[in-house]
Amino acid sequence: MNIVVIGGGLAAANAAGELREQGHTGDIVVVGGEPHPPYERPPLSKGLLLGSSEPDEAQVHPREWYDEHQVDLREGTVATAIDLDRRRVQLSSGELPYDRLLLATGATPRHLPMADGSGAPVLHLRTLDDALALRERLSEGARIAIIGAGWIGLEVASAARQRGASVTVLESAPLPLQRVLGDEIATVFADLHRAHGVDLRLGVRVAGVENEHGEAVVHVEGADPVVADLLVVAVGVSPTDELAARAGLAVDNGILVDAWLRTPDPHVFAAGDVANHDHPTLGTHVRVEHWDTAIHHGRHAARVMLGSDEPYTRLPYFFTDQYDLGMEYVGHGAGYDDLVVRGDLAAREASVLWLREDRVIAGMHLNDWDAIGPLRAVVGQPATEAVRDPAVPLGDLM
Ligand SMILES: Cc1cc2nc3c(=O)[nH]c(=O)nc-3n(C[C@H](O)[C@H](O)[C@H](O)COP(=O)(O)OP(=O)(O)OC[C@H]3O[C@@H](n4cnc5c(N)ncnc54)[C@H](O)[C@@H]3O)c2cc1C
The missing domain is CATH 3.30.390.30 (FAD/NAD-linked reductase, C-terminal dimerisation domain)
Known part of the structure; x- marks a missing residue:
């Protein structure tokens, strides 16, 4: 049986590992759009920014693991179309047939057109290359503005303060992480950042971004603008589900899968950040954007592709480290x-x-x-x- 995995991230690498651990001897091809072997993203906003860890430490498997386990890893290769009837994946270079297809295409940072079009220094944080570019800019005394006080925005704020940068965080909600944690616990995070010298401006609306002599000028409604050497836009991610949608798979805030991570096409499965999963214990569809789910979804989907009839029941789990x-x-x-x-x-x-x-x-x-x-x-x-x-x-x- 020939298995193709699209997406060279955490879910993809764990699926490949589990397929071999379960004794699958057929072909496995992992098609990954980034020019790196699969890596873990949590260090990108923590140790890597602080300089306490390096890119190699974040790899899911060492590079040689793929050859040793006969996993054909196609780095820097994008899947551009899926033909469900012919069971073929179109690549940026060539075509691949499959018996089973796992979609683990992850998520993509949301952009703000007003920042993208401004010409100001703006970064998003999703990839290793983003993290290395950001690390360069987090020097003593640098002025960093961050739009969005979600997990990524707050972890960047924490790393930036620890590197001696001055940090302003702009958030439209009255508290950071309020939707996930509720007022009482969200307040703990607001206090934490303020205690570490972050200028945390809550309930504010960003009206525009301008480039002035290479600086980002962030206009805030009813308040003075924030001037920064770098603006980090951290306003969440969207599931990378266009490929699946174009192929005709059901997509609604991610690829819709049942309790077994199966799409309605019996040959196609989805895992990780892109999968909107009908969770049997929670009794609702959930799309989880966290490390633990990517690992366990990837492994679970591998077993289901090989014939397991166990539903995925593990509860969502995540962690953060800030200061x-x-x-x-x-x-x-x-x-x-x-x-x-x-x-x-x-x-x-x-x-x-x-x-x-x-x-x-x-x-x-x-x-x-x-x-x-x-x-x-x-x-x-x-x-x-x-x-x-x-x-x-x-x-x-x-
Ligand atoms: C900076 C950062 C810090 C994080 N910290 C934490 C944390 O502390 N705790 C926690 O629980 N979670 C954390 N997360 C979330 C966690 O990293 C993600 O949930 C996890 O990476 C999801 O894995 P995935 O394999 O589903 O997707 P991804 O890791 O996004 O991998 C998907 C891959 O698919 C590729 N791809 C997409 N489309 C195609 C295509 N058409 N062809 C080929 N390749 C394609 C993408 O380029 C990408 O490399 C963090 C995320 C980030 C960005």
Whole structure:
């Protein structure tokens, strides 16, 4: 059986690894648009920007692994079309037949036309090349403006401050990460950045961007403009699903897949940031833009392509590192109606449970690394009295 994987990222590399681990002996071709072997992106906004890690350390497998495992890795090759009837992928160079096709094309940063068209120094952060370009600019005293206080915007702010840059973050919402975390926990992140000297301007609207003598001038409605040596636009990503849509696959905020990561075409599957997955435990479609999902989706899709009939039930998980704050989150806290905090939020040593309709729907810890096991165990369980009582240690809930 001949398997083609489009997208040379984390999901793709993990799928290839799992196919070989499961004993698949047929052809595997991984078509990756970037001129690098698959790599992990989390270090791009953390260690790589700080200078404490280098690109080679981020590789999913060492370069030689692909030859050793007879995985035909086509770096710098773009898949331009899929013919579902003939089961062929059109490449920037040639054509590939497949018996099974995995789409792991990831996500693409959203752009702001007003910034792109300004001629000002503007960067987005998605690829290794973006990160290396950004690292060059994060010097002592550099003025960095960031539009967007999501995970990427805040991690860039953290790295930039640690490199001695002055940082202004512009965010239209009243709090950073408010939609994901809710007011109380979002405030922890606002306080964290302000305590580290970030000029965090919330509830603001960017009206335009101009280039003045090589500087970015960011106009803000009703306030003075922000002048920066570099503007980082970090306003989220969109799933890279155009290829699938053009082929006639169902696409709605990503490629729609069932609980097994299958598209309606029995030969085609999707995994990672691009997959909008019908999650059996959460009872809803979710498209998760996180590292852990890319890894486990990739591996799971590999097993399903080889005939497994297990649905993908793993809960979404993610982590962030900002300054001296480490955080891990598991579950899906959207639409929560109650919150239970154990520990001290102000000291940033705590665990939090999000509840909805008497169930625990998500959990998180701040700098409490032993908590992730109990959090995983309790998410999805009923919100008993013990769960709701902050005096009951988290470990006792398992
Ligand atoms: C800077 C940064 C920091 C992050 N930090 C964290 C973190 O701390 N914690 C966390 O949980 N998650 C983090 N993430 C998210 C995590 O990295 C992603 O969820 C993960 O990389 C998704 O993997 P993927 O394989 O689905 O997609 P991607 O990694 O985006 O890989 C997709 C690949 O497919 C290629 N491609 C697309 N279309 C085609 C085509 N037509 N032909 C060929 N190739 C194509 C793309 O060029 C890309 O290389 C971070 C992401 C970024 C950008």
